[in-house]
Amino acid sequence: MANTVVVAGGGPTGLLVATELRLAGIDVVVIERALEPPKESRGLAFQARSLDVLNKRGLKARLGDDIPVFGRNHFALYWVDMESLGVPPMYVLPQWRVEEVLEERARELGADVRRGHEIIALAQDEDGASVTVRDGEGAEYELRGEFLVGADGGRSTVRKLAGFEFPGTGSGFYGILADVAEFEDDRERVEVGLFPGGVSGEVQLGPDRLRLMTTEFDVPAPDDSVPVTIEELKESIHRISGKDVKIAEPRWLSRFSDSTRQAAAYRQGRILLAGDAAHVFYPIGGQGLNTGLQDAFNLGWKLAAEIKGWAPEGLLDSYHDERHPVGAQVILNTRAQLALLHPLDKIGPLRELFGDLLKIPEVGRYLLNLVAGWGIRYPISYEGRDDAADLLGRPVPDAELKTAGGTTDVASTLHTGRGVLLDFSAGSADLAALTGFGDRIDVVAAEPVTEIAAAVVLLRPDGHIVWADPDGSDTEGLAAALLAWFGTPAEQ
Numbered sequence: 001m002a003n004t005v006v007v008a009g010g011g012p013t014g015l016l017v018a019t020e021l022r023l024a025g026i027d028v029v030v031i032e033r034a035l036e037p038p039k040e041s042r043g044l045a046f047q048a049r050s051l052d053v054l055n056k057r058g059l060k061a062r063l064g065d066d067i068p069v070f071g072r073n074h075f076a077l078y079w080v081d082m083e084s085l086g087v088p089p090m091y092v093l094p095q096w097r098v099e100e101v102l103e104e105r106a107r108e109l110g111a112d113v114r115r116g117h118e119i120i121a122l123a124q125d126e127d128g129a130s131v132t133v134r135d136g137e138g139a140e141y142e143l144r145g146e147f148l149v150g151a152d153g154g155r156s157t158v159r160k161l162a163g164f165e166f167p168g169t170g171s172g173f174y175g176i177l178a179d180v181a182e183f184e185d186d187r188e189r190v191e192v193g194l195f196p197g198g199v200s201g202e203v204q205l206g207p208d209r210l211r212l213m214t215t216e217f218d219v220p221a222p223d224d225s226v227p228v229t230i231e232e233l234k235e236s237i238h239r240i241s242g243k244d245v246k247i248a249e250p251r252w253l254s255r256f257s258d259s260t261r262q263a264a265a266y267r268q269g270r271i272l273l274a275g276d277a278a279h280v281f282y283p284i285g286g287q288g289l290n291t292g293l294q295d296a297f298n299l300g301w302k303l304a305a306e307i308k309g310w311a312p313e314g315l316l317d318s319y320h321d322e323r324h325p326v327g328a329q330v331i332l333n334t335r336a337q338l339a340l341l342h343p344l345d346k347i348g349p350l351r352e353l354f355g356d357l358l359k360i361p362e363v364g365r366y367l368l369n370l371v372a373g374w375g376i377r378y379p380i381s382y383e384g385r386d387d388a389a390d391l392l393g394r395p396v397p398d399a400e401l402k403t404a405g406g407t408t409d410v411a412s413t414l415h416t417g418r419g420v421l422l423d424f425s426a427g428s429a430d431l432a433a434l435t436g437f438g439d440r441i442d443v444v445a446a447e448p449v450t451e452i453a454a455a456v457v458l459l460r461p462d463g464h465i466v467w468a469d470p471d472g473s474d475t476e477g478l479a480a481a482l483l484a485w486f487g488t489p490a491e492q
Helices: 012-023 048-055 095-108 157-162 230-241 287-308 318-339 344-357 361-372 475-486
Strands: 004-008 027-032 072-075 078-081 090-092 112-115 118-124 129-134 140-145 147-150 174-180 190-195 198-206 209-216 250-257 260-262 271-273 400-403 406-409 419-423 441-445 456-459 465-469
Touching: 004 012, 004 129, 004 140, 012 027, 012 095, 012 287, 027 140, 048 090, 048 095, 048 287, 072 361, 078 361, 095 112, 118 157, 129 147, 147 157, 147 287, 157 271, 174 198, 174 230, 190 230, 198 230, 209 230, 230 250, 260 318, 287 318, 318 361, 400 441, 456 475, 465 475
Parallel strands: 004 027, 004 147, 027 112, 147 271, 419 441
Antiparallel strands: 072 078, 118 129, 129 140, 174 209, 174 250, 190 198, 198 209, 400 406, 419 456, 456 465
């Protein structure tokens, strides 16, 4: 199948990859084991950075105008007010809703989403990757694509069959999540307690739903074949907190662990990994979904450019170069948080000192931005050109734009998934270097904005700034940036 990508995994990461590829006109087949979309979610915390990604593709509006805002976040259960530090808030948004919106959009764009199918074998050569797929009735068939993307979760079949190294640590303890319809009282609350034996928490999700959470330190998880039960949850709560609780039959139960691993490489030839298939870590602070969506947003346009033939040398490899350090940083901060939770009898003085440090605004801001993924900046530089270097590699702010055609915003200019050149120079900048890039870059002329201190700004399709010229006079610099990120111009 020419110009086709096979995506393993129909969760948010895989579906966003598929959406990005379809925006570029690349044929995509998504293979998802689950027959039906989920209606329950482990994750509820949705970072503002993830919302920013969806907004850059026009998908924020599909989530509705009433997404609950949660103005606090924590680092190692030290809760901090985000607004007071100038950190964008978190949102309460179940992962299944994000997945629903992304699947709807992927199908609209023509992605072939096959639910109830699973990959059971694969092989790759210099020209592409082939997979053997089993459908819901047990029949097997072959698929071939130019590339295969493994976005099939922490136990990724693609990662295992392709032989990616996945170093790290296994599970040392485990936890339980449950949503229940009734509890012994109905007061609204967000309560999370740290005890010597673990963590126990309650989060009111609505008038008839309560999320219960436990983490038991130094207690190995039962075998996967053993179903999780409400009795197991009640006993876990009692061992941790000493509380005896009355819980009605749950709507949903699940286990999780502190297993922490990261693929040594995110690419092996024609096979790439994204999301939980590339990294797993203790689920704290809503970082799993956020990291997976950022992987997908980074990968999609680069993979499309490679297939369409205009990608400069090394562009696809820059996916690993940019995202692997981010995954490692997330693993570092989750492990640091765990180190501040257990063993409580030994780390008490450290927690007390750390609590004092968090009262320093700069410290709190740094740590919350770390958890939110808001401070991500990719290493982009050009020799001898550093006048606007502070902007390079950063995600572009979503400023309001006044153009000759009316008022819009930066995010809207990126909805098509193409690169964008923002011209704030009132026509004085020399943009001759753009000749031949009309098939991959849109030019938007607008009045200057205070949020972006430059006359000419070049954005990758994922909204990261790859060129910023203070006065629009550096034509050679713009040409170098175009060559580095958008390849050679098309013949005129």
